[in-house]
Each structure stands twice: as structure tokens, then as C-alpha cells.
Amino acid sequence: MKEHIVISKATIDRLPLYFRTLRLVQQEGTEIISSEELGRRIGVTPEQIRKDLASFGEFGKKGVGYFVRELIRNIGEILGLHRNWNIAIVGVGHLGWALANYKNFASLGFNLAAVFDVDPAKVGQLIGGVEIYSIDRLEEVARERNIHIGVITVPAESAQEVADKLVAAGVRGIWNFAPIKLNVADNVRLVSEDLSVGLSSISYYLSRQ
Amino acid sequence: MKEHIVISKATIDRLPLYFRTLRLVQQEGTEIISSEELGRRIGVTPEQIRKDLASFGEFGKKGVGYFVRELIRNIGEILGLHRNWNIAIVGVGHLGWALANYKNFASLGFNLAAVFDVDPAKVGQLIGGVEIYSIDRLEEVARERNIHIGVITVPAESAQEVADKLVAAGVRGIWNFAPIKLNVADNVRLVSEDLSVGLSSISYYLSRQ
DNA sequence: TAGATTGTTAATCGATTAACAATC
DNA sequence: TAGATTGTTAATCGATTAACAATC
Numbered sequence: 001m002k003e004h005i006v007i008s009k010a011t012i013d014r015l016p017l018y019f020r021t022l023r024l025v026q027q028e029g030t031e032i033i034s035s036e037e038l039g040r041r042i043g044v045t046p047e048q049i050r051k052d053l054a055s056f057g058e059f060g061k062k063g064v065g066y067f068v069r070e071l072i073r074n075i076g077e078i079l080g081l082h083r084n085w086n087i088a089i090v091g092v093g094h095l096g097w098a099l100a101n102y103k104n105f106a107s108l109g110f111n112l113a114a115v116f117d118v119d120p121a122k123v124g125q126l127i128g129g130v131e132i133y134s135i136d137r138l139e140e141v142a143r144e145r146n147i148h149i150g151v152i153t154v155p156a157e158s159a160q161e162v163a164d165k166l167v168a169a170g171v172r173g174i175w176n177f178a179p180i181k182l183n184v185a186d187n188v189r190l191v192s193e194d195l196s197v198g199l200s201s202i203s204y205y206l207s208r209q
Numbered sequence: 210m211k212e213h214i215v216i217s218k219a220t221i222d223r224l225p226l227y228f229r230t231l232r233l234v235q236q237e238g239t240e241i242i243s244s245e246e247l248g249r250r251i252g253v254t255p256e257q258i259r260k261d262l263a264s265f266g267e268f269g270k271k272g273v274g275y276f277v278r279e280l281i282r283n284i285g286e287i288l289g290l291h292r293n294w295n296i297a298i299v300g301v302g303h304l305g306w307a308l309a310n311y312k313n314f315a316s317l318g319f320n321l322a323a324v325f326d327v328d329p330a331k332v333g334q335l336i337g338g339v340e341i342y343s344i345d346r347l348e349e350v351a352r353e354r355n356i357h358i359g360v361i362t363v364p365a366e367s368a369q370e371v372a373d374k375l376v377a378a379g380v381r382g383i384w385n386f387a388p389i390k391l392n393v394a395d396n397v398r399l400v401s402e403d404l405s406v407g408l409s410s411i412s413y414y415l416s417r418q
Numbered sequence: 419t420a421g422a423t424t425g426t427t428a429a430t431c432g433a434t435t436a437a438c439a440a441t442c
Numbered sequence: 443t444a445g446a447t448t449g450t451t452a453a454t455c456g457a458t459t460a461a462c463a464a465t466c
Contacts, residue, residue: 008457009410016409020388034423043390046423047459054425062424063466079409080416087408098307099404104388108405109412149411172418173411179229179313181252189414191407195308196317198400199296200225200288201218202358202382203318205398207289209381217433243447255447256435263449271448272442 011052017042018049019075026068034065086113088147088171090162091154092122092132095177099151100128113145118154135162142169149173156180163190220261226251227258228284235277243274295322297356297380299371300363301331301341304386308360309337322354327367344371351378358382365389372399 021042025033035046042049053059053066059074060066076082087110089096099105100115112128116135123134133141142150142165150166152159152174159178166174167188176182176192184190230251234242244255251258262268262275268283269275285291296319298305308314309324321337325344332343342350351359351374359375361368361383368387375383376397385391385401393399 006456010457012410012413013406015413016403016406019409020405021390036423041390045459047461048457050424051426051458058425060424061466062464063422065423078413080412081409083412083416085412085415094307094310098303101303102404104405105408108409110408148415149408173415175407175411181230181250187418189411191411193402193404193407194225195311195402196229196313197222197225198384198402199314199319199358200228200290200317201221202384202398202400203289203292203294204221204224204287206294206357206382207292209396215432219433245447254435256437257433259448260434260450267449269448270442271440272446274447 007055011055014044014048014052015075015079017044018052019072019079019081022068022072022075026072031068032065033068033071035060038066081109083109085110085148085173086146087111087149087151087175088114088116088142088145088166089151089153090116090135090138090166091152092117092119092127093153093155096151096153097127099153100130110149113147114141116141118158135165138162138165139169142166142171147171149175152176152178152182154178216264220264223253223257223261224284224288226253227261228281228288228290231277231281231284235281240277241274242277242280244269247275290318292318294319294357294382295355296320296358296360296384297323297325297351297354297375298360298362299325299344299347299375300361301326301328301336302362302364305360305362306336308362309339319358322356323350325350327363344374347371347374348378351375351380356380358384361385361387361391363387 021038035049039046039049056078059071089100092115100112112130115127115130115132116138117123117132118135122132125132148171150171152162154162156178159176159180160182163174163182163184167184172187173189174184176190179194179196182190230247244258248255248258265287268280298309301324309321321339324336324339324341325347326332326341327344331341334341357380359380361371363371365387368385368389369391372383372391372393376393381396382398383393385399388403388405391399
């Protein structure tokens with residue numbers, strides 16, 4: 001990796017797309033792929049792909065292309081997907097329930113290690129093969145299970161409180177689905193998903209057709 | 210609205226954040242807000258907010274700020290949220306089920322009007338107050354119910370086929386959750402959500418701490 | 419060798435930030 | 443009026459696209 005190059009957020013966000021598509025390509029039996037062909041399949045220009053990849057090293061072979069197997073391994077290592085991350089889901093509403101059962105995460109190396117909810121009726125039940133714990137035990141259990149990433153799927157009102165507890169328990173990555181701005185320390189990586197944005201933007205464009 | 214100004218995608222994606230925060234602010238009883246204060250709550254610079262809003266008109270009052278009620282109405286109209294959009298969810302897996310039960314969409318003016326699945330065992334059941342139809346009847350029912358936006362929550366393998374059927378039924382907006390690139394005609398608005406991107410980017414940053 | 423395709427530098431494009439005049 | 447805050451123009455920053463030398 002070239003230490004002096006600053007990698008843009010846009011590049012990081014495209015890597016998972018490359019990764020996913022390359023795995024698909026590999027399943028189809030393709031061993032070598034050009035940036036041209038990969039770009040066509042992802043919907044990104046070949047120049048973009050070459051530029052993105054080149055900021056991490058020389059992964060391709062001039063005049064030939066990229067070895068699929070090797071590139072998958074390299075991108076996986078860049079994204080840290082070769083490691084095994086323990087994740088915890090906080091809030092077993094509809095969305096939390098769906099995420100707990102989402103198989104794709106496991107295939108990326110994310111291991112569901114704990115689930116929490118406030119509702120005493122839910123505590124003790126199994127979800128995605130994991131027991132639901134009371135949110136009162138969040139800090140204790142999160143430490144014990146060595147949780148790396150916390151997924152917040154509680155209502156907006158309690159999201160900040162949950163975030164604070166996660167951080168107190170040593171969690172350094174937060175994936176937030178509550179529609180509210182969270183404040184966390186600088187050493188905590190926060191990614192917020194806002195599902196209303198996508199739908200609203202469709203509405204915007206449909207309105208002007 | 211200023212017809213000659215080109216509005217950036219980034220601006221459109223921030224409008225739902227402004228909208229949501231302003232409604233919160235309104236509930237708290239605030240009637241006037243400055244770009245400074247609004248920016249603080251959203252996590253965006255005041256200049257950014259003023260620039261975004263100014264591309265659609267003069268919504269504020271110099272020396273005073275923005276009237277919350279008025280601004281909510283204006284942004285709502287810009288985003289087309291004053292209209293009532295009929296949406297259909299295709300694929301009642303974990304995620305489709307969660308989205309069908311997601312109350313926030315209704316509060317934004319999106320009306321769940323139909324749900325589809327391939328599984329005969331699911332057909333006829335109720336979900337989010339709506340009957341599940343066989344995917345074989347997609348085109349027929351989508352036309353009948355005047356579906357504006359289709360939500361794709363089927364596996365990647367069948368996503369393109371579903372997209373084609375939706376478009377054939379006259380649907381002009383597609384919100385895709387299947388992890389694959391979809392091809393649609395230019396007059397169809399496609400927004401794809403990729404849930405693995407957020408999680409992978411957290412992994413990336415945690416790897417280098 | 420000739421053709422293909424990468425990696426990298428330069429040019430362009432677009433979005434954000436800074437500054438400030440206008441005005442409530 | 444003085445203070446506050448918007449709307450807009452100019453400056454900066456960052457990301458994408460184009461071009462091409464390097465090389466397999």
C-alpha cells in the first residue's frame with residue numbers, strides 16, 4: 001500500500017461493489033478480468049476502477065488484466081474482511097430482526113455475537129441463532145463477547161443512549177439505522193443509514209417527469 | 210424555483226435530512242430556526258444548508274432565519290412528499306417483511322398498496338395490512354393499484370426479472386435492495402441500496418486503527 | 419513483434435467552503 | 443439604528459475523466 005496517498009471515501013465505498021462482483025465472476029469460472037469488463041458489470045468506468053485499485057498497490061498485469069482470485073483476496077484484506085468481526089444488534093424491531101437473519105453478512109466475515117432488546121418478553125428468545133439479552137446487560141455482555149461493531153435498530157429517541165453504552169463497552173464501530181444524528185468520539189467509526197433518503201429521492205425525480 | 214440552476218444529487222440527498230429534522234424541531238415547538246442551529250442539529254455546515262435551499266428559491270428571511278412550518282411545506286413539495294405515492298414490495302423475505310411494516314414511510318406519504326412473493330404458502334396472507342399476491346400477478350395488480358414505486362427485496366438472481374416486470378407494468382421508480390446491478394430504461398428512476406457497503410466501510414476503518 | 423491493458427499524470431468537472439453585500 | 447442572518451458570488455478543494463507511457 002502507498003502510505004502517502006489519501007484514499008477518498010468514494011473509493012472505499014466502491015470496494016465492496018468490486019468485491020461482491022468479483023466473487024460472482026469467480027463463481028462463473030472466470031479467472032482473469034479486465035477493468036473494462038468489470039466496469040461494465042458494475043456500472044462504473046474502467047478508469048475509475050483502475051484508479052481506485054491503484055491507490056492500494058499494483059494488482060493487475062499490463063496487457064492482461066486482473067487475476068480474479070488474487071484481486072478478491074487483496075480487496076478483502078484492504079476492507080478487513082479477512083478478519084472476523086463480532087457484531088451486536090441492539091433493538092429487535094422489524095429491521096433488527098431482518099438484519100439478524102441476513103445471511104449475506106456472515107459470508108463477508110461478520111459474526112452475529114449478541115442481540116439486545118428492552119422488551120422482557122423478547123429476552124431469552126433465539127434470533128439468528130443467538131440469544132436475546134436485556135439491554136440492561138449491554139455493557140457487560142458486549143465486553144464479554146468482544147463486540148467490535150454495534151448495529152443500532154432502536155427508535156430515534158433511545159439511539160444516542162444505546163450508542164453511548166456501546167462505546168462505553170469498548171465498541172469502536174457503529175452502524176446506525178435510527179433516523180437521528182448521533183454524536184460519538186472521534187475514535188469511533190460511525191456509519192448511518194437513512195432509508196428515507198432513497199425513497200424520497202425517487203419521489204423527487206418522479207415529481208418532475 | 211430557478212429553472213436554470215442544476216441541482217446536485219448531493220443536495221437532493223440532504224433534503225430528506227432537513228425535512229426530518231425540521232419536523233422534529235417543529236414538534237418541540239420551535240417556529241423559527243437559523244441555518245446555524247439547523248446545521249448544528251443535522252451535522253452539516255450552515256453554508257451548505259443555505260446553498261442547498263437557495264437553489265430552489267428564497268425560503269428564509271434575512272436577519273431572522275427560516276420559518277419552520279413554511280420550510281417543511283416547501284421542502285415537502287420539492288421532494289414530492291405532498292403527493293401520495295403508491296408503493297409495492299416484491300419479495301417477502303426478512304427485509305421485505307421489515308419494510309412492509311416500517312411505519313416511517315407512511316408518515317412521509319408513501320402508501321403500501323401491494324406486496325408480492327413467489328411462495329404459494331405466503332400468497333393470501335396479510336402483511337402491513339396488505340394482502341400478499343403471487344408474483345405471477347405482478348403486472349396485472351401493479352397496473353390496477355396504480356403503483357408508482359416498486360421495492361425489490363428478492364434474491365439477486367431474480368431481481369432483474371422483477372425490475373423488468375415492474376417497468377412493463379408502468380412503474381417508474383425502483384428502490385432496489387438486491388445486491389446486483391440492475392438495468393432499466395432511462396425514464397425509470399432507480400435507486401439501489403447496498404447494505405454491505407456500510408458494514409464493509411466500518412471494517413475498513415477499524416482495520417487501520 | 420503487435421495488440422491489449424494497466425498504472426499514472428494532467429485536465430476537467432463538480433461540490434464545498436469562505437466571504438460579504440443585501441436586508442430584515 | 444445596530445445586530446443578525448440570509449442569498450450569492452468567488453475561491454478552494456476533491457473527485458472523475460481523459461490521455462498516454464509503460465509493459466505484459
